[in-house]
Amino acid sequence: MRRPTTPLARCLLVVGLLLTAVGCGASGTERVTIMVPWTKTEFAAFYSVIQAFEDNHPTIEVDPRVTRDLTPQLDAAVAADAAPDLAVLPNVGALTKFHNDDVLETIEVDTESFLRPFGDLAVQDGDVYAVPVKADVKSLIWYDPKVTVPPPPRTWSALRSRPEPWCLGLASGPTSGWPGADWIADIVLAEEGIGTYEAWVSGKRKWESKPVADAWSMWHDLIERNGSGLAQASTVAFDAAAAGMKDNSCSLSRGALSATGLEPQEVRKYTTVEPPENQPLEVSADFVVKFTGSESATELIEYLASTEAQQAWVDEPGFALSAHKDVTRYRDSTQGKVARMLRSGHPLCFSAADAMDPDVSAAFYQAVLEYVNGEDLTELLRSLDRVQETLGRDDSPASTPLCGTPNQP
DSSP, X not given: OOOOOOHHHHHHHHHHHHHHHTTOXXXXXXEEEEEEOOOHHHHHHXXXXXXXXXXXXXXXXXXXXXXXXXXXXXXXXXXXXXXXXXXXXXXXXXXXXXXXXXXXXXXXXXXXXXXXXXXXXXXXXXXXXXXXXXXXEOOOEEEOTTTSSSOOOSSHHHHTTOOOOEEOOOBBTBTTTHHHHHHXXXXXXXXXXXXXXXXXXXXXSOXXXXXXXXXXXXXXXXXXXXXXXXXXHTTSBTTTGGGGGTTTSOOEEESOGGGSOOOHHHHTTOEEOOOOTTOOXXXXXXXXXXXXXXXXXXXXXXXXXXXXXXXXXXXXXXXXXXXBTTOOOOSSHHHHHHHHGGXXXXXXXXOHHHHSOHHHHHHHXXXXXXXXXXOOHHHHHXXXXXXXXXXSSTXXXXXXXXXXXXXXX
């Protein structure tokens, strides 16, 4: 289901796209447009890979277009017949949506080169429509072993009794609230298991059901010890919250390494809680998809899927991880430790909000913000059930299982 877009907004978007394309590019070169959600260090790492591609393909010029509000802007561009050649989707929910809208081109890439479930999620109805170019492990709890003694326990239930305050930031522009959504999903997965998790993500288990409601309540119990107050978390940037660990204003931080906002020398001071044996881990990935028949775009997407490009990407600053089976070497020791979790034998489950219909995800994020600002949980969950019923049916999650254990059949 496409988001409603006004004619004026659609026109402005198309004009913006055309102004950067008409008359640009050196003579004899073909331009490839790619819409991406990354900024700062993450974008710099990606751009270094693009520059290497351009050096080896002098007749191709890559034009990255950055937006943090990628899915609705891309939806508007597609509706206006002004889609970029390629786009990086931060979730498989959007991949399913665009596939259902029949606007994606198939891609000739061997997804067997990628770990499960990442490679499986790139396939829709038996054909490959995406490449998982960048991965993350989200089920990480960070702490300073010199400050937090004894170490934090390994389960969410046990963590509820610990007095240490959590570092919490929920602000992320148009997607504010997602760190809380990821955290709640992580609790559902760890406490209730894969079956309940997949049923909830697919819309077969209600938001009001006890396992899901209990996860929201547990999350609230954990973060209410945040010294800055719950409501203030909605104004703290997600990549700035962990900075409180440096002055001990907070002690525990949850989330992906690339989202901490910490520099390598700072990260090396901290360690992560070892997850219990066989506990599923919440993971995510960014997927490149193709909207046009451009042969140059095909060359770029094949390069981004290669061992060479994937290795070069993780070698850059930004703590990127690769789900490519042949990329196992990491220069940063902390980054390498997290990357090994992708092959540790733990089942890996794709992030719930990233697998849901984009409209349902947006409602999930908003509900998180309202919850920390004091709204009643029961009413919020009932509202999410209504959103699921009315908006989440046309673009259900991919039929491929959201969970898988790498290197196992």
